[in-house]
Amino acid sequence: MIYTVTFNPAIDYVVRMEKLEIGSVNRSREEALFYGGKGINVSTVLKNLGVDSVALGFVAGFTGKAIEEGVAALGVKADFITVSDGVSRINVKLKAGEETEINGKGPNISDAELEELYKKLDGLTDGDCLVLAGAIPPSLPSDVYEKIMARLAGKKVDIVVDATKDLLLNVLKYHPFLIKPNNFELGEMFGVTLHSDEEIEEYAKRLQALGARNVAISMAGDGSMLLTETGETYRMGVPKGKVVNSVGAGDSMVAGFIASYFAEHDYKKALKYGAATGSATAFSEGLATKDQVEKLLGQF
Structure with a gap:
């Protein structure tokens, strides 16, 4: 089973207007509500692709109830x-x-509430996959990802981490199955600006040397790259389409990669499916659907 963790779920209230005037009364042209957080986005896209998962995390108050109902x-x-x-x-x-x-x-x-989450995660068994995604809220210890991975270290659980900077670097010693920084985040981790595929590959290999098994690098309109634990490097472009929504595209890429890899255990196919899924979200107002993904796959 695939499990996702969203420490700080949210209702995303999207407001569209012609122009925003600070200090004045503004009226919207269109509004929409989405129930999200990075882990929830991954679980939602997995469901759209026909793959079951369990979304874990914390909710509170009337907005928390709305998130539960919406999910x-x-x-x-x-x-x-x-x-x-x-x-x-x-x-x-x-x-x-x-x-x-x-x-x-x-x-x-x-x-005590955090301990409840730990106990749920203690129930994971060999062959399960866990996705840890997003920032840690201020009320939690900054090393909570590390604590979770340390507790699961004795089990054969494939852990995917989609985080940035120290939050990501500090968990590499636990050998996550997959990490997915973008090219800017990769450069930030090492205090450099990356300009070429060769530079991106060089620094992705540094993450592997620090413990990551597989490293996927997303590069927006420039495509993506995957360095595998078996020594291959795969490069993927992007399909044609108009970007209308960047929210959730990275989470969708993670979901697509997981859905494909655990079905076929083929890294190149998983990168292609992940790239198509991320693009499907970027080209639509909501999160990717299976039909959208299948249409884009033909462009690779």
Whole structure:
């Protein structure tokens, strides 16, 4: 079974308007609600691709209840922990030419509530896959990813980590199955700016030397690259299409990669499927569907 963890789920409130005038009353042209967070996005796309998963994480208050109901309506199986202090986030996405975001803080998660999550994760067994994605809320210890991976170190659980900077670097000693920084994040980790495929490959290999088994690098319109634990390097372009939505594209790529790899155990096919899934989300207003992905696969 595939499990995803979203420490700080949110309701994304997307507001579209012609122009945003600071200090004035603005009226929207269109609004939409999405139930998300990186792990939830992965679980939602997996469901769209016909793959089951269990979404884990923390919810609180009336917004937390709305997230639970919204995720259930999407057909995603969830096993959230209810937090007593605070409410789940509402993230406001203002789209008026340029995009402006206001992200909420989220609830305060206690030690006892975090222990509940640890106990759920203790139930994972050999052959399971765990996706740890996104930032850690302020109320949790900064090494919570490390603690989770240390607890699971004795089991054959494939762990995917989609995080940035130190949060990612600090877990490499636990040999995650897959990490997915983008090319800018890869450069940030080493204090450099990467300009070429050769440079990207060089620094991706450094992540492998630090413990990562497989490293996927997303490069937006320039495609993606995968360095595998068996020594191959694969490069993938992008299909043709108009980018209308960047939110969730990276999460979709992770979902597509997992869905393909654990079905066929072919790294090149998994990268292709992941690239198509990420692009399907980027080319649509919502998260990728299987039909959209299948249409784009023909362009590779």
